[in-house]
Amino acid sequence: MSGRVHGIGVGPGDPELLTLKALRLLREAAVVAYPATEDGESLAREIVAPHLPGGQREIPIPIPIQGGPFPDEGVYDRAAEQVLAAVAEGAAVVVLCEGDPFFYGSFLYLYARLADRCEVAVVPGVSSLMACAAVLGAPLAARNDALSVLPATLDETVLRRRIEAADAVALIKVGRHLAKVRGVLEDLGLAEGALYIERATMTTERVLPLDQAPAPAPYFSMVLVHRRGEAWR
Numbered sequence: 367m368s369g370r371v372h373g374i375g376v377g378p379g380d381p382e383l384l385t386l387k388a389l390r391l392l393r394e395a396a397v398v399a400y401p402a403t404e405d406g407e408s409l410a411r412e413i414v415a416p417h418l419p420g421g422q423r424e425i426p427i428p429i430p431i432q433g434g435p436f437p438d439e440g441v442y443d444r445a446a447e448q449v450l451a452a453v454a455e456g457a458a459v460v461v462l463c464e465g466d467p468f469f470y471g472s473f474l475y476l477y478a479r480l481a482d483r484c485e486v487a488v489v490p491g492v493s494s495l496m497a498c499a500a501v502l503g504a505p506l507a508a509r510n511d512a513l514s515v516l517p518a519t520l521d522e523t524v525l526r527r528r529i530e531a532a533d534a535v536a537l538i539k540v541g542r543h544l545a546k547v548r549g550v551l552e553d554l555g556l557a558e559g560a561l562y563i564e565r566a567t568m569t570t571e572r573v574l575p576l577d578q579a580p581a582p583a584p585y586f587s588m589v590l591v592h593r594r595g596e597a598w599r
């Protein structure tokens with residue numbers, strides 16, 4: 367007897383931004399795994415909470431808060447073994463991932479450990495990129511625009527070079543790098559048209575002019591910039 371694993375994108379925050387497929391798999395799942403804080407809080411679980419039928423076994427994956435950009439590998443090794451044990455028992459397992467699993471998703475760490483060892487399928491989710499553009503009423507790209515998605519964690523020189531080369535830019539992982547991002551955009555004359563948003567589609571969503579954005583910004587924040595000001599121009 368062998369179960370299966372689905373990595374499901376749960377969208378950017380609004381529980382209604384879950385796909386019908388993700389919803390069905392969630393309701394059929396015997397086991398639900400998700401990234402959590404060491405205190406057990408989980409944004410991904412919070413997003414799907416209104417849809418959980420109850421009775422599912424849960425595997426929180428406690429991601430330690432630490433300085434480095436990548437999580438402790440051992441956490442994912444242990445979580446992968448728990449998921450594989452459930453699969454060996456024949457369970458249908460879903461692993462929740464905020465946004466889309468294959469777009470900078472936390473699911474990738476588990477995927478790397480499971481893909482060669484059991485059946486794993488991915489259900490795409492509404493990514494924060496699409497959600498932020500929709501909330502801001504700011505189309506990301508049109509015609510021959512080259513859109514760059516840039517982690518704000520990049521070195522300032524690299525960031526500047528990449529922004530200069532793009533028509534449209536989405537800066538993710540802004541957090542404690544907000545001041546650096548603002549500085550580069552000001553130098554390039556792009557700050558005025560830049561749009562800042564935090565926690566898009568969550569109940570705590572906030573949109574601010576870039577010069578009023580908090581530094582550091584919350585982890586779930588993004589800056590969108592278009593060289594022409596707006597993609598339809």
Ligand SMILES: C[S@@+](CC[C@H](N)C(=O)[O-])C[C@H]1O[C@@H](n2cnc3c(N)ncnc32)[C@H](O)[C@@H]1O
Nearest residue numbers: 378465466469470493494538539565566586587
């Ligand atoms: C590790 S990436 C995960 C992206 C996610 N898998 C997705 O598809 O949107 C985390 C970054 O995505 C962005 N992000 C995710 N959700 C967001 C939201 N609801 N509002 C604004 N930015 C968000 C932030 O820039 C955050 O630092």
